Amino acid sequence: MHGLTEAQFYARVASFLGPYYIALALMNGIAALSLWRTDRLKTWFRLPIPLTGKSVPVTNAVVWLLVGAVFAGMAGLAGSGNGEWMPSMPEAVRDAINQGTGPVVYSAGTTLVLLVLYLLRSFFVIPAVAWAIWNLMWLFLGLSMTDPDFYEIVAKPDNVPIVILVFLLAFFTWLGTYRAVENDKRIAKGEPTLEQLENEKVLVWPDLVYIELICMIALSAILIFWAIELQAPLEEAANRAKTPNPSKAPWYFLGLQEMLVYYDPWMAGVVLPSLIIVGLMAIPYLDFNKKGSGYYTIKERRFSYIIFQFGFLEMWVTLIVLGTLLRGPNWNFFGPYEQWDAHKVEALVNVYLSDVFWLDLLDRSPPIAPAESGTLVQLLYIGLRELPGIALVLGYFIVLPPVLALTVMRGFFKRMGFLRFMLMTNLLLFMAALPIKMVLRWVFNLKYLITIPEYFLNF
Amino acid sequence: MPATEETRYNQKVMHVVFGASALLMTVTTLWLLAKDHNREWKQIQLTDRHKEAWTLQAQHAAREDELSTIRDESEASLLQMQSQAIDPSLIGRFKDLVDDASQQPGQPQPEFKAVDAAMLQLNQAAASVAQAEADSLQELQEEAVAARNKLLDKLTVYVRQALRYEKQVVGSRKFLAADRTAAVSELGLKIGGGASQDQIEEVQGRIDGYDEQVAQFTEQIADAKTYRIDLEAVLKQIDGDQEVVVKQLGAMETELDRIEENRKKNTSNVFEWVTRWPILNALYDGNVRIDQIWLPDLTINFNFSHVARFDRCTTCHRSISQSAAGQPTEPAYPTLPKEERELSFALGTPDSLPEVSDDLHAALRSEYGLVLAEKGVFDYADVTVHYVLPDSAAAVAGLQSGDVIRYVGDIAINDSETVLNLLLLEANWGESANLTIERGYDHPYTTHPRLDLYLSDSSPHPQNEFGCTICHDGQGSGTEFPWTSHTPNDAEQQNDWARDYRWFDNHHWIFPMKPRRFAESNCLKCHFDKGGLESSERFPDPPAPKLVEGWTLVEEFGCFGCHEISGYDGPDKRVGPDLRLEPNTSEIAREILRDDDLTVDQQGWAETLVSTPDDDAARNRLFTSLTQGAGHKLAAGLKDVDSPGQYRKVGPSLRFLSYKVNFDWLYQWIKKPTNFRPTTRMPQYFGLHEHLQATEDKAELATSKRFEAVEIRAIAQFLLDNSDVQSNQFEYIEPSEVTELPSAERGKWLFESRGCLACHSHSSFPGIDSDQGPDLSRVAAKFDSEKGRRWLYSWLKKPNAYHARTRMPDLFLEPIVEQDATGQPTGIVTDPAADIRAFLMSVETDWQLASAGPWSPKERTDLVDLAQEWLSSDEIPAAQAAEYVRTGIPAHLEPTLKSDEKLLLEERDAAGQPIGRISEEQLVEYVARRSISKYGCFGCHDIPGFEDAKPIGTAQADWGRKDTSKLAFENILTFLASSHGLGHAAGDDHGSHGHLDPGDFLEDDSSYYIQALNSHARDGFIWQKLRQPRSFDYKTTKNKDYNERLRMPKFSLTDEQREAVITFVLGLVNEPPDDKYVYQPDTRQQAIVAGRQVLEKYNCAGCHTLRMERWQLAQPADQFESPPSVTDYPFLAVHYDDEQLAQSQQADARGLLHATVHGLPVINEETGQAELLDEDLEPLEPDDDESDPYYLFTLWQDALVAGESWKVGVQDLMIPADSEGYGPAGGKAWPAWGGDLTRYLYPRVIAHTKQTNPEVKGAEAWSWLPPPLMAEGDKVQLDWLHGFLMDPTALRPPVVMRMPDFHMSADDAEKLVNYFAAASGAQFPYEYKPRQRSSYLAQQEQINPAHLDEAMSIVVDGNYCVKCHAVGDFQPQGDLTTLGPNLAEVYRRLRPNFVRDWVANPKRILPYTGMPTNIPYVPDAPHEGGVSQDLYHGTSIQQLDGLVDLLMNFDVYAKRQTSIAPLVKQSPAAEPQTTGALEGAPSRR
DSSP, rough: TTTHHHHHHHHHHHHHHHOOOOOOHHHHHHHHHHHTTTTTOOOEEEOOTTTTTTTEEEEHHHHHHHHHHHHHHHHHOOOOOOOOSSSOOOHHHHHHHHHHHHHHHHHHHHHHHHHHHHHHHOOOOOOHHHHHHHHHHHHHHHHHTTTTTHHHHSSSSTTTTHHHHHHHHHHHHHHHOOOOOHHHHHHHHHHHHHHHHHHOOOOOOIIIHHHHHHHHHHHHHHHHHHHHOOOOOOOOOOOTTTTSSSSSOOGGGGHHHHHHTTSSSSIIIIIHHHHHHHHHHHHHHHHHOOOTTOOSSSSGHHHHHHHHHHHIIIIIIIHHHHIIIIBBBGBBBTTTSSHHHTTTTOOOOOOOOOHHIIHHHHHHHHOOOTOOOHHHHHHHHHHHHTHHHHHHHHHHIIIHHHHHHHTTTTHHHHHHHHHHHHHHHHHHHHHHHHHHHHHHHHHHHHEEEEEEEGGGGEO | OOOOSSSOOOOHHHHHHHHHHHHHHHHHHHHHHHHHHHHHHHHHHHHHHHHHHHHHHHHHHHHHHHHHHHHHHHHHHHHHHHOOOHHHHHHHHHHHHHHHHHSTTTTOOOOOOOHHHHHHHHHHHHHHHHOHHHHHHHHHHHHHHHHHHHHHHHHHHHHHHHHHHHHHHHHHHHHHHHHHHHHHHHHHHHHHHTOOOHHHHHHHHHHHHHHHHHHHHHHHHHHHHHHHHHHHHHHHHHGGGHHHHHHHHHHHHHHHHHHHHHHHOOOOOOOOHHHHHTTGGGGGOOTTOOEEEEEEEEEEOOOOOOOOOOOOETTTTTTTOOOOTEEEEEEOOOOOOOGEEEEEEEEOOOOOOOOOOOOOOHHHHHHHHEEEEEOOOTTTOOOOOEEETTTTTHHHHHHHHHHHHETTTEEEEESHHHHHHHEEEHHHEOEEEEEEEEEOOOOOOSSSTTTTTSSTTTEEEEEHTTTTHHHHHTTTOOOTTGGGGGOOOOHHHHHHHHHHEEEETTTTTTSOOGGGGGGGGGGGTOOOOOOOOOOOSSOSOOHHHHHHHHHHHHHTTTEEETSSSSOOOSSOOBBBOOOBBOOOOOHHHHHHHTTOOOHHOOOOOOOHHHHHHTTTTHHHHHHHHHSOOOOOTTTGGGGGGGGGBBOSSOOOOOGGGGOOHHHHHHHHHHOOOOHOTTOOOOOOOOOOGGGGOOOOHHHHHHHHHHHHHHHHHHHHHHHHHHHOOOOOOEEEEEOOOOOHHHHHHHHHHHHHHHHHHHOOTOOOOOTTTOOOOOOOHHHHHHTTTHHHHHHHHHHHHHHHHHHHTOOBBOOOOOOEEOTTTOOOOOEEOOHHHHHHHHHHHOOSOOOOOOOOSOOOHHHHHHHHHHHHHHHSSSOOHHHHHHHHHHBBBOOOGGGGSOTGGGGOOOOOOOTSSSSSOOOOHHHHHHHHHHHHHHHHHGGTTTOTTTTTTOOSOOOTGGGGGGOOOOOOOSTTHHHHHHHTTTTSSSSSSEEESOOOGGGGGGTTTTTTHHHHHHHHOOOHHHHHHSGGGGGGGGGGGGGGGOOOOOOOOOOOOOOHHHHHHHHHHTOOOOOOOOOOTTTOOOHHHHHHHHHHHHHHTGGGGSSSSOOOOEEEEEEESSSOOOOOOOOOOOOOOOOOHHHHHHHHHHTTTTSEEEEEEEEEOOBBBOSSBBOOOOOTTTTTOOOOOOOEEEEEEESSSSEEEETTOOOTTTTEEEEEBOSSSBBBSSSSSEEEEHHHHHHHHHHHHHHHHHHHOOOOOOOGGGGGGGOOOHHHHHHHHHHHHHHHSOOOOOOOOOOOOOOOBOOHHHHHHHHHHHHHHHHHEEEEEEEGGGGHHHHHHHHEEEEHHHHHHHHHHHHHHHGGGGGGGGGBOOOOOOOGGGBBGGGGGHHHOHHHHHHHHHHHHHHOTTOOOHHHHSSSSHHHSSGGGOOOOHHHOSSSHHHHHHHHHHHHHHHHHHHOOOOOOOGGOOOOOOOOHHHHHHHHHHHOO
16 A cells, blocks of 8 residues: 555554444444335245254245354454454455456456346346345455555545445446335236336425435535535646556546547547437437337337446446556556556557558558649558458448448338438447447457558557 | 326325435535535645644743743843932933933923922832842832833933924924925926026025025934933933843743744644635635745646646645744654654652642653653653753753653553653652653654755755745646555555555556656756765755665666767756766777878878877867868768766777787676676676576577577677777887886785775785776786786776777886985886786686686577678578578679678688688678677677667656556566566466566565556666666577567666666656756855866775864763863964854753864774774773774864864864764764775875885874875966876876876866865865966065075075975985975966965874974064074064965076076077078968
8 A cells, every 4th residue: 555554554544444344334233124014024934943853944034144143243343453353355366356357257247147137137136135135246346445556446435436336337227126126027917017017296495395405405414515525536736747656537538538449530539429419319219119118118119128238237337447457557457455556467469450561461562652642642551451441441431331220220221210210320330430430440450441541540 | 187186106205205305415515515615635734833842832832831930030030130320420410411402492391399209209119128028029129120111211201202203393393394395396396497587586586595404403403312211321321221121031032932822823723714714715724725836937748738737735745844843954843764663761769759739740841851742743542841940960861852652661652650650759769760762753754864865945956946846746737546556666555555544556657756766867957966965064864865776877877889878968958967978089089090091181180189088179170181182981980079078988999909808808808797706886787697497488588599500609709809900009108118027016015005905906905805806816817828917017007099089097017216314326226017017927816717618519600600690681681692692692782782691791712702602711701790789789889890870778767757668568467476576486376467566576676666667667667677677588499580579688676776777768858857956156165176086087096085074062061171282373263253162052952062074083003994993092901891982183174163162283183983883972973085095094004114114203104195185176277287197207206106197188187176176165266376476476576685595594494394305406415205396386386375275284284294393483582483593584474474475486586596597508690681582482371
């Protein structure tokens, strides 16, 4: 930990982890209490008492109570401040995570996780499972905190919101999915959805206004508390000769910044963000599915759901998390337990499609405009040089939509009409272009499909 | 759902939730307010105010106590005076005055009835006072005072009347004057407006009228004023006798009031208390406020702009600049080191149980002079000394106000009752009680320790001009401990701070405070010359000792040879210390001389430049002539350089190395210099393998060992071969013809006494340790060959013939012709150089020269491999290189090769045809040249062929600001964590990620650096770089070429030295502040600063004492008897003003007087140590514990001790010695500067001389040794000194060693001359000497035409000057040791006033001198003493003046004795020139 002796570091972490584990213990205790009080006890298994032949039912409340007790025990150990006693992530696990992760594994892994979560959603939304995952997430954070490098990144005051974001996002995604799965089941059985069951009107006064007032006050109080305890981190004086390393955008822009790795700045910084806004604005006009209005459902809006979750969770939130927590000096990827050493170098040799095409495939020099030729001739030569890339890109955006309309998305095309379909597919293709570029980059080191450095134009 | 009154949520629950959230909001808001209000600094300020109030209150109480008796007495005597009757004559005079005044018309008749009545009353009252009994005295006195006051009131009425009248008249005149002014202006307007003459005259008439009236009034006013003043004078006379007492009382009141007022300022009143509440404090801050110093010109560099500095440090460090009362440079609240915080005192107790009343506190005060405070300063429960009465037992023991009593004996103290009981009821009477106290306060409640240097108004860095952070760094605008970037000094402090003050390493603030260990670094921001930071007369405690040591080490070790430290940004702009090598002119000239095609002129210029490279004329001419035509490859090195570097290379020249040493020795030396000479400054380049010890680095270690052996061998061989070429010859100096064979015994004495030990150490002379030159103990092993011996002789005789830029001087080791007692030659002639050589070669050493042997076959292979390593590049791939190093590079590739690669071109046969082979010599030279280039040997040594090589290291001028991301820390933490990195077992378990815990490294004080390395800070990097320079290569060598590895050598620095070097380097920030802050000394100071650099360069202080010891004494008033009075010439008298006298008699709280004396304690003639004596001035036996030890202290500067003037050369002071160490008891001794060798030799020359002359007196020996130079500037003429330094001549016959010839540049000599003049306050660079003007002589001769002749008769009288001094061609006979310099030279050498003072009383200048006072001054004797009237008629002063005139005009006098005219021979009459010649050959002119 920067500038702290080991003893100081452990003392500091302990002062956080002690209350942290107590909070977790309380959380499980309250859960158990609530299960018990609301009579939602379920006996998971029966524990036989030796010799008596009898058995004791072990209910969910008992399990969570035990989990709470374990956390309480950990609170004592973690609060001791003794490095050897504090529960920590095993070194081997840390090393494995460090070595096993990288932008490829991270991006591909999150996609995979999303896929699994989607496919097995009816399992994951079971409250007990979700609660277990919830506990594990907190446990992961707690165990990792004793690692100085992890701590330094996670406990940085401006990264705290990102950590909170991860947990909040997990909770709300679960909530939405839980209700959607429930509704889907109900719809299948022909029952009204949960929202329809709760279709009671709420009075503006006093109910809504009162709730809003309370929320406003509570939120202000929390923000004040936050402002007092976690003060804005000031960094060093700006220096044009030495920019901060890493230079990071505000957290909500880190997804965009991540795109800069794969795209030319004008694409990642101008075109794509504009398209995101335009695309979001266009959704109501593109959406032809009348179902799912006013209630949660997945089955009835499968396409929209998948596209949204992919675009939001994968393309936006995970990139923010990646950018915040895992991108270090020189915009290199650092494992969560890895020290942010500015001297880390990643091998990056860029490959350009035109070079591959002309040099490797055709084994000849790319076309070069004769010296002293006019601008037009030069442009023509450049066009010729970049022909494969241009063809690919144009093919992607122009040829692919009709092909889709004729094949897998025939139904869409029919219902949407030409203009809407073309708009939708093009937006979709733009979104898909990012993962495609990522894969090309990782697999072939391919930096750009079209490379026109003469005019700072790359794609 | 239809609208109903039913709500979705239970409103009661909602109310509760709302209530809870509102409560939460209230709590956070209050929290916010509290957090904002309770700022750390507020409490600190309040505590500090309390501390200050406490202290002032104690001061007040102490002073009041001290004054109470005096005040009572004064009041009583005042009462006594005021109850006396008033002298009736004064009243009578008063009445007369009033009567006289009333004679004026219009004045009422005076009425004195009331006065008379009051006077009668007073007289009665006074009479009854006189007869009063004691018990009713005061009452009667008071009555009398009332009566007296009544009388005075009556009299005052008249004074008031007089004043009123005076004012009236003044007022009337004012009106008249106004009218007159108006009239004058009217007149002006009338004249201007062309009024008629009548009108003008009318106005003029009015003006005249006014003038008349004004004159009348003026007269009246004068009268009235005189009258009033007279009346007042009488009244004053009436009270006259009381004036002194009233004044005294007033002064006491004022003093106490002042203290009390200050105390009130630091005590909170109700108003302040209320206004400090939140919200209210927006209106007024209640005197608790952020205090800031605004420094608009001391900007902070924020990259985009330079912004003004705001230092708010004094917000918490409130007392930082507070000085003790009446002592402007003594801290009010000293910052005491830990060991001085806990003190024990022996408090003397009464002889028997004192009679104690109930009031134990009063008893404590009366018995011990000790008063305890009701409350402690910080902790109210502490038993704290309130104040101590002066001269009391407590004061003598050393107790002070504010001391917290922790123990009395072994008993812990928790309340004052215990102290009272222990000291007043239960003590062991007659024995002293042991008090353990705690003294001093913690930061931030203390004062800066060096108020003489910083913060105070009398210091060079006043607080309001400099602030704090310009020196300390840190974030001055911060007001909280963690945000101000304090930096802990070690891990312990860091842990404490983190715990107590929430300290953390805020690496975003790029100017963190310097830790205490580097506090001096920042001096370099403004001080660019070392001399300005060394101790001086004004600052005897060195201002920046560590920094100066670091600076000196960098100079000595020659760091700047590789790492240029440029102090210039552009030709004139200084930005920091300037440590750069001088231009290589001398070496280049030497190299150019090897060229055969030089013209005679060019050769001449080059030869000049070899020895005097600062000869710009020769350099420019050579440069111009060499750049013409094809040019010379080294010519560019002769170009003009703006502000050239000043430093010579620190190592010896290797140009003629083969004439000096053999291969074997050279090989061993390069391999590991410290093997041969443990103290050498030559660093170790090879065998630094700590970082290659890991098992996986075995192969790398082997490579290192393999190639290093080749490198050493190649370099050694190359250096020898390269210096032994035809065109590069060194000529040995052959020994002179003498009668005696060289003798080691004589040599030893010569080595000792000729000054070698001023610069060199030698194991045969353990008492002295000098490090200007190398330790010579083992040179016998080095030069154990014919050429070595010949070289050594040549070197001793003429060092700069071998190495033009050496600092070793020419010692004039000319053959010595032995003389007998009568001064006649005995026929024995010895050669001192040969003797010294014989001595040096005779000293056997345990060091054995091992033979390096010839190249082994394996080494040959390694040589080829290394050559291949060097040759491989992108242009020449490894395989190609492997071939080239066997066959040579084909000749046709020559144009593409780099210069060294050309050495590897294939060999040619006799016909000049390439033959596809390469010789071993070629490979050796190639590898050697590459290796020398790699290691940068030329940074310290002159190596032929490397004259134009550039330093290999990174420049260091701004290293203190170097971006840490540019420092390659590599795997250093892992290395340190491994068992090879740190001396003690760091263990394997030091956290993950190679982090070390600084807490484990407290013992050897490296914890700070470990922490710095952990946070990748510069100081950690340089620390490890200096410790183990190659360790940053740990685990990186595998993937590096051999020649890309780190190359920095290891210098043998101690831990302290290393830290000093770091202190210096960290200060190199290249950020000079505004010009007005940069240290710009006045001309005099500048000369001193520049001169010190030269003094150090030539080690002048090795022989000469440049400043005597300075002792600060603290002694009881009766310690010293009065000095014997002496009758002196009036101009020798010393004067002190009243203030100085009063100050020297001012006793401190312990009743001690303070004085400062300069000089030396008397040194024992046998041991050479300052001698301890007992009361009877007998030497103290070593085991004598009974007697009090004393030093006899010889003054070298007049001193004022206890109000008495002690003069130099009259009597030594007997000073009680410190029982613990060296110096005066209770005082402090500052060491002398320079003269170590002189003091070392003192007993030895006495012993040596005693062998031939047992009668010799010890004190005389000083005059045979190098003289002290404290007042040299006052003594000698600058022009003479300059010439003497450039070309020293023998001056004084008895000296055992002569001033050697340093081959100084004129510039260096000038700096020294100016230094001496500046240091002694003499005129420079020119001096005006009226005594040597012919007009002066003419004037003197008008008064006494024969005065020079008469003076000459004193000189030549056998009883006076010529007894000891040579004069012109006259040589006195007698013991050489008693003879003085030739007087015929005095006029050129000495300053007139010095000669006068010297002849008047030599001992007043040099206490040890053997020269007597020849012309005594006896004011009462005829002619005021003096010599016989037969010799010179006149008073002693006239005689003295005559003598001085003669000596100062000896050339004039001598010229008068010689007539040239008779010598002139007339040439034969010139033949008239032929007209033909005139016409035919025009004059060449």
